[in-house]
Amino acid sequence: MSHILILVLFEKVSILHLLRPVSSSNDSVKGGSLYLEQQRHSDKPAFQKLDRIAAFKMGDTQTSSKDKEVKAKESKDKGFGKEEFRAGGDVSKSKKVQRNSTLGNTEGAEKEGKGISRKKKEKLTKRENPDADLEDFVRAAQIQVKVEPEEEDFCINKKDKVKKRLREQEEPGGSLLESAKKKKKVKMEVEEAEQEPEKQRKKKKESKVKAKKEQEGRPVSAREGGKHKKSKEEVEAAKALKIKKKEEEELQRWRWWEEEKYEDGIKWKFLEHRGPWFPAEYQRLPDNVKFYYDGKLVTLSSAAEEVAVFFAQMLDHEYTTKEVFRNNFFSDWRKEMTLEEKMIITDLNKCDFSEIYKMHKEKVEARKNQGKEEKQKTKDANQKLLEEYGYCTLDHHRERIGNFKIEPPGLFRGRGDHPKQGMLKKRIQPEDVIINCSKDSKIPQPPLGHQWKEVRCDNTVTWLASWTENVQGLCKYVMLNANSKLKGEKDWEKYEIARKLKSCVETIRTQYQADLKSKQMGIRQRAVALYFIDKLALRAGNEKEEGETADTVGCCSLRVEHISLHPELDGEKYVVEFDFLGKDCIRYYNKVPVEKAVFKNLKLFMEDKQPGDDLFDRLNTAMLNKHLHSLMAGLTAKVFRTYNASITLQQQLKELTNALDNIPEKILSYNRANRAVAILCNHQRAPPKTFEQSMANLQAKIDNRKEQLSLAKKELKQAKKDAKDHADDKLLA
């Protein structure tokens, strides 16, 4: 469970790559590795996952449900501890392996051009742009995960807690922070490990843990005694308690994997919950906080004021400087205004939110500075809320709900160049909410004076409540936590399918290799797409409605403008250069050498097309998945991502780890393996706002040490000289 957050700086590029561990349940791929789900959710899932991972050896493919049980049991008995691993292996390598099998494959009908070229005038607005180095790095890593940037350059070892994650920071080189704005920081999930110099710390920790354990039984608040000691003891006692609690929870865990599964899509037999929790109604601003328009005081109606506050609170954020955001906001804000307000307020630029903004800042500040007791109070209140609304009963077991709070109103924060950013996300009322639970359960009571939109009892779905959001008209759901049975089971299934793929992936590869030469264009396109999905772990790439979302693509929705072909590049033949925005507007940039047949096909697909035309104009995800289904039950495009991430992790771990390594070394290897997966999956994120500051602090520390060092050296020199002189004098004397 240790995962680490790492910041990787690619030199020259001012790009920050953060590799973060992969979360498990959230993403099969994401990290493929051990990033246990818990990261996002509770720890429990992590354990579960580990468990499963233990059972997930890419090696053994066929697992019957019995096997599963057995394996699960075994791992359970061993005590959870390993994470599951999702991915594994150096992709390119595995590709090189000769595939010989033949698979009777089914062909899908090919459909004549859907090739409507959509002109995307928008060029990719990429979040950032990487530099060549980065690209090279990524590519290299991708193709051959072994390549590691000088990680060692900068490994600070922080803690050795055995159980804690480490993070490693790598800084390759030089001018990292090139343009701050170019925050292109890509963050990949990685973890880092650190080499840890001090084993002592570890020891310390270990002894601490021991101490904790010893104290387990004692009351938490032993307040007598010396202050210092006291608090220390208290802390330890608290820790011990925590551990104990966890252990107990573990004991009580619902071992659903040891039970029979329901058939026919039944997800539960009994479901009872309290319904979602609703955020408090809006409270008007105090009288001394005013809003001005064009320098004149304007007293807003409640509805308009609330929306104004949403905007004012975001004033610090870059969002509020974006034209689209401002326009959408203003347009939606006006809808909330009274006629009179609409007449007055016609230009956002003339609005003065400064007092509201100031008040908000003060509130945040005050919250930060509130005393211990107050903080405790809030904490207690939250805890109470959680106890009350955060759990449900599912088939006799108490399960944690993942998101029991109805999303509060606010301004929509779409990612990238989302055309709807800034629109008002309206307040959800009970009248908008559908409740799902057992007929024979205690039906949740809507808040006083309200009614549910509907109460239904559908046990073929896993959600407890749902509503339709107004910005995009999508359904939102209240579902269980990742460590619940419903999520865990699904997750397990996911990895089982990936395992199954392992047994037939070579056959499938052989098949699409052959299809590269098919006479039917559609089949060729499918083969090339599959090649990319398999080799590069691209997402399927569904079609999206233009104008409704940011312009992002996946494999099937790639357009001609997203790739360029290089018959030869940097000494390699048949290189395809990818540059597009993928999910969440994360840029995918990669230069990959491909097989000649793939290259030729791409050339063919691009003939007579405009940059905005679909590369695979005779293919879509439905067709691709239909084909995959025919090759293996349960197989879809995303399974390749799960599979390749998992196999990459596994292979990397194998390759990088020595049985004799100590724990820090193993963690380092783990982090590297995880990073390879992150690179494969193009997991990135922006650097934290505090990044530059922390880097500056670190640099200051380094400088300081260097100075001390040189000073010490000088002193040493002088001392030696003195000693020598002195000795000479003595001799002379």
Next chain:
DNA sequence: ATACGAACTTAGTATTCCGCAC
């Protein structure tokens, strides 16, 4: 065959928690 939407998974960002060094 396609379009559509429900249901879920995947994923990045924001916030909170917590340990540690000073």
Next chain:
DNA sequence: GTGCGGAATACTAAGTTCGTAT
């Protein structure tokens, strides 16, 4: 005792998949 920095958690946007209606 404080503040920093990283881990954990919370939040919710953005994908995929699949079944059904058109």
